Amino acid sequence: MTLQQLEYIIAVDVHRNFIKAADSCYITQPTLSMQIQKLEEELGVKIFDRSKLPVVPTSTGQGILEHARRVLHARNELNRFIEDQKGKISGQLRIGIIPTLAPYLLPIFVPAFIKKYPDIKLIIHELMTELIVSYLKDEKIDAGILVTPLSEPGITEHVLFYEELMVFTSKKNRAYEKQYILPRDIDTSKLWLLEEGHCFRSQILSICELQQQSKEHSGLEYEAGSLETLKRMVEISDGVTIVPELVTLQMPKSQQQLIRHFKKPVPVREVSLAVHRDFLKEKLVKALRDEILLAVPEQLKKKPSPNVIPIG
Numbered sequence: 001m002t003l004q005q006l007e008y009i010i011a012v013d014v015h016r017n018f019i020k021a022a023d024s025c026y027i028t029q030p031t032l033s034m035q036i037q038k039l040e041e042e043l044g045v046k047i048f049d050r051s052k053l054p055v056v057p058t059s060t061g062q063g064i065l066e067h068a069r070r071v072l073h074a075r076n077e078l079n080r081f082i083e084d085q086k087g088k089i090s091g092q093l094r095i096g097i098i099p100t101l102a103p104y105l106l107p108i109f110v111p112a113f114i115k116k117y118p119d120i121k122l123i124i125h126e127l128m129t130e131l132i133v134s135y136l137k138d139e140k141i142d143a144g145i146l147v148t149p150l151s152e153p154g155i156t157e158h159v160l161f162y163e164e165l166m167v168f169t170s171k172k173n174r175a176y177e178k179q180y181i182l183p184r185d186i187d188t189s190k191l192w193l194l195e196e197g198h199c200f201r202s203q204i205l206s207i208c209e210l211q212q213q214s215k216e217h218s219g220l221e222y223e224a225g226s227l228e229t230l231k232r233m234v235e236i237s238d239g240v241t242i243v244p245e246l247v248t249l250q251m252p253k254s255q256q257q258l259i260r261h262f263k264k265p266v267p268v269r270e271v272s273l274a275v276h277r278d279f280l281k282e283k284l285v286k287a288l289r290d291e292i293l294l295a296v297p298e299q300l301k302k303k304p305s306p307n308v309i310p311i312g
Contacts, residue, residue: 166261
């Protein structure tokens with residue numbers, strides 16, 4: 001029995017598919033199957049029921065997987081102890097980050113982080129919130145940068161900063177004529193939204209306190225996959241959307257003129273670094289958190305208004 005074989009059976013349990021599990025372990029499917037078969041022969045039991053799709057563990061296999069996770073957890077603790085004794089910050093850090101943060105947050109901290117910590121390998125995945133939570137629990141990533149609060153069992157949230165949410169309006173929209181905006185001032189029939197699955201979509205609908213009305217009268221119904229696309233659609237129509245503060249900091253002056261603030265209490269979103277409760281790479285995560293806080297503009301780190309918008 002080897003630690004590598006234990007990693008392979010956990011990968012199959014996570015993906016419930018031998019091909020996907022092999023891909024996640026960066027080996028071929030025949031190699032993974034052969035190693036698992038050798039382990040089963042050594043133990044004299046079947047770990048997986050291969051007759052079912054997706055693949056599922058047998059009743060005995062479930063117990064073996066629980067022990068395997070404990071063994072690998074202990075291995076990781078030993079590695080952490082050794083690194084702590086060396087006083088060196090190194091290793092691999094797998095991060096998931098939501099799409100409405102990635103283009104605006106990564107460029108301001110990643111270059112400095114890589115330069116400061118050359119022995120840490122960053123692996124970054126752009127993922128929806130639901131996948132980040134799932135990947136954290138399955139140990140497919142080490143940390144997530146996303147909007148909170150999640151109130152998710154087993155997930156620990158470390159708040160990083162708060163972003164004010166602002167209105168981005170076409171010059172043709174009535175919101176452009178106002179200095180400050182109330183949610184009721186937004187014509188939801190002209191409100192541009194991200195597609196389903198983005199937590200920021202639900203936050204926008206929460207601010208506007210109702211579901212989007214039909215756009216049939218405009219001859220166009222479109223939901224964007226990115227905030228940049230939303231901005232462009234607003235500019236070429238008489239539409240309006242809502243954007244987080246980080247987006248506005250990188251806008252050219254021509255677009256900044258289209259920004260309007262909400263009247264108080266100003267809506268904000270809470271951005272956090274999330275880890276699983278059994279997380280072992282505390283030093284790496286602390287280094288990541290510290291570098292993000294160094295890079296984020298000071299106004300985002302101030303105490304927020306009481307109006308933190310929920311994500312669900």
